[in-house]
Amino acid sequence: MQLAKKILTTLAIVLLTGTLLRVSPAASPLPPLPEELEKAIEFHGHICNGFAKGYIAAKIAKEVLQTKDFEKAPILPIAENNQCGLDAIQTTLMEDSAFGNTIGNRERGLIVDDVGKDAFKFVRLSDMKGIRVLIKPGAVESVFRRTDWEYGVLRRKFFLGIARDAEKKKLFDIEKNNFRKLLAIPLKELCFVRDLTKEEISHIEEEYLAKLGPPDNKKLVCPICKEEFLTSRSRKLGNQIVCITCLRKVKRAKDREEKKK
Numbered sequence: 221m222q223l224a225k226k227i228l229t230t231l232a233i234v235l236l237t238g239t240l241l242r243v244s245p246a247a248s249p250l251p252p253l254p255e256e257l258e259k260a261i262e263f264h265g266h267i268c269n270g271f272a273k274g275y276i277a278a279k280i281a282k283e284v285l286q287t288k289d290f291e292k293a294p295i296l297p298i299a300e301n302n303q304c305g306l307d308a309i310q311t312t313l314m315e316d317s318a319f320g321n322t323i324g325n326r327e328r329g330l331i332v333d334d335v336g337k338d339a340f341k342f343v344r345l346s347d348m349k350g351i352r353v354l355i356k357p358g359a360v361e362s363v364f365r366r367t368d369w370e371y372g373v374l375r376r377k378f379f380l381g382i383a384r385d386a387e388k389k390k391l392f393d394i395e396k397n398n399f400r401k402l403l404a405i406p407l408k409e410l411c412f413v414r415d416l417t418k419e420e421i422s423h424i425e426e427e428y429l430a431k432l433g434p435p436d437n438k439k440l441v442c443p444i445c446k447e448e449f450l451t452s453r454s455r456k457l458g459n460q461i462v463c464i465t466c467l468r469k470v471k472r473a474k475d476r477e478e479k480k481k
């Protein structure tokens with residue numbers, strides 16, 4: 221009996237120690253989310269891998285182009301896609317431009333050259349030095365795994381607008397945690413960075429910057445819808461000059477009639 225008790229006590233101690241050892245985590249703590257990111261997330265409405273890609277690219281641009289002699293130098297971003305990352309670019313670079321690096325600021329705020337790539341070019345306008353940041357395929361997705369069942373379900377509910385408050389909170393917690401995991405990796409390991417070539421720089425100068433003149437304000441009134449529109453967007457319809465909306469309507473009606481035949 222005495223022996224049985226002793227064996228049981230020893231067994232209990234062994235089990236308990238084992239559990240304690242297993243529970244104590246060896247992983248280093250994740251970095252907190254930077255304050256600027258909280259603001260950016262509020263602007264975008266959620267966190268996702270596209271958003272993360274834009275953030276990584278903008279941070280690298282600041283690191284490479286805003287060195288000591290060029291602190292807060294204005295940077296012109298050119299996005300090679302038209303996705304969530306644009307919002308992160310706008311908010312991250314916001315304070316470094318006289319007018320804001322926003323898409324509404326014509327050609328010097330944010331240019332979208334959508335060729336469908338996870339890449340972003342950045343040009344320091346004071347001396348036209350530029351870089352291209354290409355996000356490594358799968359690098360961000362390895363952290364933001366949509367195949368994770370709970371994450372996938374919550375995301376779907378959120379985008380359908382049917383997530384309850386508690387579910388939204390859960391989703392945001394998962395996403396914020398994902399972002400923290402991402403920030404624990406050195407940003408340069410997540411992408412390829414190279415200088416822009418002379419040819420690329422002159423293309424940007426000719427394509428976007430040379431064209432900058434007084435804003436295009438001349439307007440016409442469309443004879444069909446009677447609404448004003450920019451003269452530069454006018455289209456010919458027979459012998460009339462019309463707006464694009466009306467031209468599209470006429471074309472769609474024609475297509476429908478032809479289908480009936």
Ligand SMILES: [Zn+2]
Binds near residue numbers: 264266269
């Ligand atoms: Zn997004």
Ligand SMILES: [Zn+2]
Binds near residue numbers: 444447466
């Ligand atoms: Zn019209």
